[in-house]
Amino acid sequence: MSPIITTGPTVGGVCTRLEITDLVKNKKQFSLFIQALCDMQGIDLDGYQPIPVATPKTKYEDNQDDPLSFFQISGIHGLPPVAWDNSGGKGPTSTRWKGYCTHGTVLFPTWHRPYVALFEQVLQKTALEIVEKYKYGAEWVKAATELRCPYWDWASPDIASPPEEVISKETIEIEIPSGSMTIKNPLFSYHFHRIHPSFNDSNGEGPVFNKWENTLRHPKSTTDPNTESDVVSLITSLSAEHGNIREQVGRMFTIVDWASFSHHASDKGKDKDSDNTTKSSLEAIHDNIHVFVGHGGHMGYPDYAGFDPIFFLHHANVDRMLALWIGLNPQFELTPGPSEKGTWTIEEDILIDKCTNLTPFRRSQDPTDYWKSYQILSTEKFGYTYPDFAELSSQDPKYKEKLQARIFHLYPVPQVPGIPNTLTPFHDWTIRIRVKKFELGGSFRVLFFLTTEDVGGLDISHPAYVGSYSVFASAAIDYCSNCRNQADAGTVIQGFVHLNRKIDALGLVSSADFHPVDIVGHLSQSLKWRVEKDNGIRVDPPSSLEITVSSSELTQHLGEIVPRLRETRFHPEITRGRLGGFRQEGNV
Structure with missing residues (x-):
């Protein structure tokens, strides 16, 4: 098969990623988002007829074998220990699995950008297939054309938790041309068709990832195979942490060097002359959200986090923070950092920098041509932008001043x-x-x-x-x-x-x-x-x-x-x- 190219959404030009609360209010677009996500997760909606879904991908015995399924895309972040789309650059650097992990390095923010863009391109493609096959009409076509991955602003001045459509509704009502229908909510959890043998029980103490058939947040028990998510505990946690997260984000936007902004290592590659002795990096804040949401569940562990559907809403906001920071620091230098022992595709003991391959995200049909950080610093490369940049022009002499005012209105210092x-x-x-x-x-x-x-x-x-x-x-x-x-x-x-x-x-x-x-x-x-x-x-x-x-x-x-x-x-x-x-x- 031809290598999969990461393009981002291919229809509609540059459209806006919406905050999830705003997407929920856009009934047609939210409906398509839910239906497309159901299809990616392999949810059988036949029992919910007349809800239309895209044609099942019959060339795979199981949805989890499809490299463009939710399972396979989510697995890029950690387990299972399998190369995605045979990605290995000029060849893997080791016969032993090393993963694609760039956490704790200068590539943390940029590696995740094409990752979310890949998810987003499959999401839109699936939504377009739905409206075309079932003749939804012009308004629905427009909604699919403009559909982008929503983000969850966990530092919002208004609310600490995402809407109930994300965290508390196990079933969800969506709009369709003939009226409405209630279906299984693919945002509440992901159901594993089968549990991969690499999943474990964390040394016997729990969480029992090798027994849980659905992703969980704040599981009521970390050792019970039949436990469920504790939604009240999740909301309480997010509410208690909200004030400190907002403060961390505001101060983060005053960092001016890439090493201090990009990752959580305490001193490696940091600019010793910068005033960053009291400011959390983007990765450190990102880490907090993972643990707040997981609390014994999948989001709290890098190996399994990608399987929780909230992961992509979270990382869309991490990417938004990257876009805003670049807007404030357009002349920044993406400084190199050590690769240490490397990854499945990055060699040991070299410097990684803006020209390092962001594997497994390919740029062309050449199987060794991957996106590099310097090539994806603009979100428009992948066909999206954020509401924060609306009616702003980078040619405006006061662009930075206006953007700064918007940022610090949301996230005070x-x-x-x-x-x-x-x-x-x-x-x-x-x-x-x-x-x-x-x-x-x-x-x-x-x-x-x-x-x-x-x-x-x-x-x-x-x-x-x-x-x-x-x-x-x-x-x-x-x-x-x-x-x-x-x-x-x-x-x-x-x-x-x-x-x-x-x-x-x-x-x-x-x-x-x-x-x-x-x-x-x-x-x-x-x-x-x-x-x-x-x-x-x-x-x-x-x-x-x-x-x-x-x-x-x-x-x-x-x-x-x-x-x-x-x-x-x-x-x-x-x-x-x-x-x-x-x-x-x-x-x-």
Whole structure:
């Protein structure tokens, strides 16, 4: 067979990816999205007649064998350990499976762009087949032509959770030309036609991925093969984490160098001269969402995350964040980084950069011609854009200023209180977390509270809860060379949790400028944390965990959206001497 080319949607030119809440309101387009997703997942809708679906792909014995099925496209992200579309560049770099994983490297944002575009092109092609076969009419053809993969803005100023059509409805009512029909909801979960032998039970402790026939979010039990998703727990989690995620996103947009923006490694390839000591990378924020949504389910583990249908809505928003950041930093340099032990298609011990093949996403019929990062920095290459760029022209001298205003309206950065001027200092307080990524053998998170109580009995709905830092780590590193190498090397990653919002809400200080004189004592007594695995099991802090608190002194000029940094100071005395706290002088 000819190699599969990643083109993105091929009909309609450049159209807008909609936020999922807005897509739900577009009845015809949402209906086609659902029907196309059902077809990709191999859902048999015959029992729901007269719902029309595209002709079954009879050349495959099972939908999961089709390289353009939901199962196969989702599997590119992790398991099963099989080369997708025989992708191997000039030949695989190893006879042992290494996966395509680029997590923790400078290619993290750009590798996922053609990935979502591939999903999107199959989605639109399937929707067009539906309207053509069943003669839906001109309005439906237009809806299919403009259909793009929706995104879920998890940092939205309005809502913390995606709509019920994504997270709580097991069946869903959609519009069809003859009226409406209720069908199985392909966004709620994905049903495996058969479970691949590579799926495991995470060392016998659960999750039991080798027994679950459907993808789960916040499973009520991680060891019961017949468990179900806990929707209430999921919504509670997203609500509790929403404020901190919004703060992380706002600060992320003030990063100016690619290495610090692109991935979560604590120091590799980072620009030492940049002020990024208090700002989470795009990948670190992305990791948080995976763990918040999964919590013992598929989204919480890189090997299985792609099978949860919410994955592509999540990554469409990650891609949107990339597009917005590039809009603010059009002259950025995609700096190289180490390949370490490589992947199935990337050699060991080389520098990966803007010219590295983004396998397995091919650019042409030449089976060795893959997209490269420098070729896909514009979303228009794959036929889509985002609402944030509406009525903006890159030729406008004030383009960056207008885009910046839109971004920071959605995702605020710390603001100096009162009337902004150069004489009004303000301190922004941040927790920095550093830890070895693979020390606990899978995903886990560190939860923070501001309280004098014992936090062992507190949950995330408690008023003292600040937020958490999540580690999104594979539990099946034998199938991923990049993961094995990072585990062997003891790769340290980092992220940040911000404190001002909660300090203010709890009324811990009366001073408007949050001066260290007023804050350090409070935090020394009240800042507490605990560690739990993604399945919710509480564990002792890993030996590599180091938590340090900093304060950044800011000032703001009239008319400026983003405050200026004077200096960042670390306060090791706040956490020194505690399990997981500050340990080494000079390690700031």
